[in-house]
Amino acid sequence: MSGGPGVEVTVYVPADSAARSVGADRVAAEVRRAAAAAGRAVRIVRTGSRGMAWLEPLVEVETLRGRIGYGPVRPGEVAGLVDEGLLDGEGDSLGPVEALPWLCDQRRVTFARVGVVDPRDPDSYLEHGGLTGLRRALEVGPEQVLEGMTASGVRGRGGAGFPAGVKWRTVAAAEGDLKFVCANADEGDSGTFADRMIMEGDPFQLLEGMTIAGLAVGASEGYVYVRSEYPDAVATLRAAITAARERGWLGPDVLGSGFGFDVEVRVGAGAYICGEETAMLESLEGKRGMVRAKPPIPALSGLFGRPTVVNNVLTLCAATSVLADGADAYQELGTGRSRGTQVFQLGGNIARGGIVEAPFGVTLRDLVEGYGGGTRSGRPVRAVQVGGPLGAYLPVERLDLPMDYEAFAEAGAMLGHGGVVVFDDTVDMAHQARFAMEFCAAESCGKCTPCRVGAVRGVETIDKVIAGTDVDDNLALLDDLCELMTDGSLCAMGGLTPLPVRSAVSHFGEDFLDRDRTPHTTRELSP
Amino acid sequence: MSARRTDEPAGGLLRGIVERHRLARGPLLPILHDVQREAGWIDDRTIDLVADELNLSRAEVHGVASFYTDFRREPSGGTVVRVCRGEACQAVGGEEIHAALLAGGGGAVTVDQIFCFGNCALGPSVEVDGTLHGRVSVGDLPELITGPTGAAPDAA
Numbered sequence: 001m002s003g004g005p006g007v008e009v010t011v012y013v014p015a016d017s018a019a020r021s022v023g024a025d026r027v028a029a030e031v032r033r034a035a036a037a038a039g040r041a042v043r044i045v046r047t048g049s050r051g052m053a054w055l056e057p058l059v060e061v062e063t064l065r066g067r068i069g070y071g072p073v074r075p076g077e078v079a080g081l082v083d084e085g086l087l088d089g090e091g092d093s094l095g096p097v098e099a100l101p102w103l104c105d106q107r108r109v110t111f112a113r114v115g116v117v118d119p120r121d122p123d124s125y126l127e128h129g130g131l132t133g134l135r136r137a138l139e140v141g142p143e144q145v146l147e148g149m150t151a152s153g154v155r156g157r158g159g160a161g162f163p164a165g166v167k168w169r170t171v172a173a174a175e176g177d178l179k180f181v182c183a184n185a186d187e188g189d190s191g192t193f194a195d196r197m198i199m200e201g202d203p204f205q206l207l208e209g210m211t212i213a214g215l216a217v218g219a220s221e222g223y224v225y226v227r228s229e230y231p232d233a234v235a236t237l238r239a240a241i242t243a244a245r246e247r248g249w250l251g252p253d254v255l256g257s258g259f260g261f262d263v264e265v266r267v268g269a270g271a272y273i274c275g276e277e278t279a280m281l282e283s284l285e286g287k288r289g290m291v292r293a294k295p296p297i298p299a300l301s302g303l304f305g306r307p308t309v310v311n312n313v314l315t316l317c318a319a320t321s322v323l324a325d326g327a328d329a330y331q332e333l334g335t336g337r338s339r340g341t342q343v344f345q346l347g348g349n350i351a352r353g354g355i356v357e358a359p360f361g362v363t364l365r366d367l368v369e370g371y372g373g374g375t376r377s378g379r380p381v382r383a384v385q386v387g388g389p390l391g392a393y394l395p396v397e398r399l400d401l402p403m404d405y406e407a408f409a410e411a412g413a414m415l416g417h418g419g420v421v422v423f424d425d426t427v428d429m430a431h432q433a434r435f436a437m438e439f440c441a442a443e444s445c446g447k448c449t450p451c452r453v454g455a456v457r458g459v460e461t462i463d464k465v466i467a468g469t470d471v472d473d474n475l476a477l478l479d480d481l482c483e484l485m486t487d488g489s490l491c492a493m494g495g496l497t498p499l500p501v502r503s504a505v506s507h508f509g510e511d512f513l514d515r516d517r518t519p520h521t522t523r524e525l526s527p
Numbered sequence: 528m529s530a531r532r533t534d535e536p537a538g539g540l541l542r543g544i545v546e547r548h549r550l551a552r553g554p555l556l557p558i559l560h561d562v563q564r565e566a567g568w569i570d571d572r573t574i575d576l577v578a579d580e581l582n583l584s585r586a587e588v589h590g591v592a593s594f595y596t597d598f599r600r601e602p603s604g605g606t607v608v609r610v611c612r613g614e615a616c617q618a619v620g621g622e623e624i625h626a627a628l629l630a631g632g633g634g635a636v637t638v639d640q641i642f643c644f645g646n647c648a649l650g651p652s653v654e655v656d657g658t659l660h661g662r663v664s665v666g667d668l669p670e671l672i673t674g675p676t677g678a679a680p681d682a683a
Contacts, residue, residue: 017644017645017646017659018645018646018648018649018661020659021644021646021649021652021659021660021661021662022649022660022661022662053648053649054648056649187645188642188643189643190611190613190614190615190616190642190643190647191613191614191615191643191647192643192645192647193645193646193647193648196645228560228597229641229643229644229645230644230645231657264551266556266557267556267557267560268595268597269556269559269560269595269596269597269598270595270596270597270641271594271595271596272642283556284552284553285552285553286553286554286555286556286591287553287555287587287591288590288591288594289594289595304552304553345647345648346648347615347618347647347648347650348614348615348617348618348619348647348650349618349619350648353647353648353649354648376619377619385614389613389614389642419615419647421614421615421618421647422618423618424618427618432614432617435614435617439642442642443642
C-alpha cells in the first residue's frame with residue numbers, strides 16, 4: 001500500500017501515438033474520472049511508450065514497490081481496475097514494470113528514458129541524467145568530442161552505417177562561416193518507429209545530440225526534418241524546443257558557454273524519397289525532393305551549399321551517450337565493426353511487437369521468436385523483412401543470422417534502420433515482390449531512368465509472372481531488370497528495390513512458379 | 528483539371544502566411560503546409576501569389592506543390608481517411624482494409640493511401656480526419672468513419 005485518501009498518486013499513461021491509436025487518451029480521461037469518483041487525488045503524467053506495444057495502453061502507478069503496470073487497459077476497463085485497487089498498485093497487475101523480463105533482458109541506452117519521463121518537462125530530463133553529455137562536450141571542447149565519436153565507433157543508424165566520427169570530422173574541417181546540423185527524422189521505412197518514439201518520448205535527447213554535433217563541427221543552426229505522418233512527434237519536439245530555449249539549453253549562449261546553437265523543426269510533405277539525405281536537403285531548401293548526384297558530399301556542400309552534418313535521429317542520440325559515459329563504454333557493446341546498441345523494431349504479424357534495444361549481434365530468431373513470441377495470428381512465421389521496404393525478405397531458415405551490418409551484407413541483406421516485419425504463412429511472396437516495385441514506382445523522385453521507368457516495368461513483369469504468362473522468360477527478364485536497377489540507379493531507392501524482389505524470388509520461388517497453390521485468402525487475426 | 532473552383536484560399540490569408548515564414552530559410556514548404564491546412568487545398572491563384580512573393584517562377588512553385596502528396600491541388604471531399612499500405616500493415620490485413628475502403632467509398636469520404644504511420648506493431652492503421660487508429664478490422668470501418676459526425680454517444 002502506498003497511501004490512502006489524501007495522498008496524491010502518480011499515474012503514468014503514454015501519450016505515444018501508437019498507444020493513442022488504441023485508446024490511451026480515453027484511458028487517461030477514465031483514470032481521472034475514476035479517481036475523482038473514488039475521492040482520490042491523482043497526478044497523471046503522459047509519458048512516451050516503453051515500447052511494449054502489445055501491452056498498450058500500459059498504465060503505470062507509482063508505489064513504494066516501484067511503478068506497477070496494468071496492460072493492455074482498454075477504454076471502459078479503468079473504473080473496474082480502480083475498484084480493485086489500481087491506485088494502490090493492487091489488483092490484476094503486471095507487477096513492477098521494470099522487472100518485466102522483456103524489458104530487463106534489454107540494454108536500454110538510447111531508450112533509457114522513453115516511457116519513463118515526461119517528455120515535455122525539462123526537469124524530468126535532468127532528473128534522469130539529461131545534459132550530462134552536452135556539459136561534458138562543452139567542457140572538453142570540439143576536438144575531444146570528435147575524438148570520442150571516432151573512438152566509439154558509432155555508425156550511422158539511418159541505414160548506411162557510415163562512421164559518424166568520420167563524417168563529423170569532415171564537416172569540422174570544411175571551410176565555412178555557416179554550417180548546419182540536420183537530423184533526418186523522415187523515418188519512412190515501414191516497420192520502423194524508433195525515431196518517432198524518441199521524438200515523442202525523449203525529445204530533449206535529440207536536441208542535446210544535435211547541439212553536441214553543432215559544437216563539434218562549428219555549426220550554429222540545426223534542423224529536424226520530420227515526416228508529416230508523425231504529427232505528435234512534431235508537436236512534442238516543438239514544445240521541447242520552446243522549453244529548451246527558455247532554459248538556455250538552446251539559443252545564443254548554450255548553458256552559458258558562449259556557444260550559440262538553435263534548432264528548428266521542418267515538416268515533410270508525404271514523400272518517402274526525402275529520407276534519402278540529399279533529397280531531404282533539397283526539400284529543406286523548399287524544392288522538390290529530388291536526389292542529388294554525389295559528389296559533392298553533404299558534409300562539404302549540403303544545405304544551401306554549406307557544410308552540413310546529416311545524421312539519423314538515433315545517431316545523434318548516441319552522441320549523448322558517448323559523451324556522457326565515454327567512448328570506451330560504448331565500444332564495449334556490440335560485435336565486430338558494429339559497436340554499441342541497435343534499436344530493433346518488431347512489427348507486422350508479431351505477438352509482442354515494439355522496441356528491443358540490444359547490443360549488435362543478437363540474432364533474428366532472438367527477436368522474432370524470443371522477444372516477439374512468434375506471430376500475432378498464431379500461424380507459423382514464413383518470412384521476415386528486415387530493413388524496411390528496400391530490405392530483403394528472409395525465410396525462417398535464415399533466422400539465426402546475427403543482427404550486425406557485416407553479417408547482413410554477407411547474406412545479401414541489409415540491417416537498415418533496424419525494422420523487422422514478420423509475415424505468417426498466408427503471405428503471398430509474389431504479391432510482396434510486386435508491391436516492392438509498386439512502392440518504388442509511387443515514391444521514385446523520377447530523376448534517374450532505372451528507378452523511374454524500371455519500377456513500372458517491374459510491376460508489369462511481375463504481373464505477367466503472377467498471371468502465368470511465359471513465367472521462365474519473365475523471371476529472367478525481371479532478374480535482368482533488377483541488375484540494371486541495382487547498378488544504374490542514382491540512390492538506394494532504385495538501387496535497393498531489387499533486394500526485396502530478388503530475395504522473394506530466390507527464397508520463395510514456389511510462390512512465383514506455382515500460382516495454383518492454395519489461395520492466400522484465409523486470414524484470421526484476433527482483434 | 529477540374530473546371531470550376533470555389534472558396535479560393537488566395538488573398539489576405541496567404542499574405543499572412545507568407546509573412547509568418549518570410550524570414551525562414553527555404554520558406555516554400557512551410558508556406559504551402561499552412562495554406563493546405565488552412566484552406567484545405569492549393570489553388571492556381573495561390574501558386575501565382577506565392578511565386579510572386581518569393582520571387583520564384585510559377586513553374587517552380589507548381590513543381591513543388593505537385594511533387595508532394597500532402598499538397599492537394601483540388602479540394603477533398605468530406606471525411607479524409609488515410610490507410611496505411613506499408614508492409615507491416617499488409618502482414619496483418621492492411622490490404623483488405625484498403626480494398627474495403629475503396630469499395631465502400633462514396634462521395635463523403637476521401638480515401639488516401641499512406642506508406643507508414645510508424646504504428647507497425649499495432650497495425651493495421653487507419654487515420655480518420657487526423658485521428659490515428661490501430662488494430663483496425665474491416666468491421667470497425669463504418670463506426671470509425673461515421674462515428675464522429677454521427678454524434679454517437681461515447682459507449683465507454
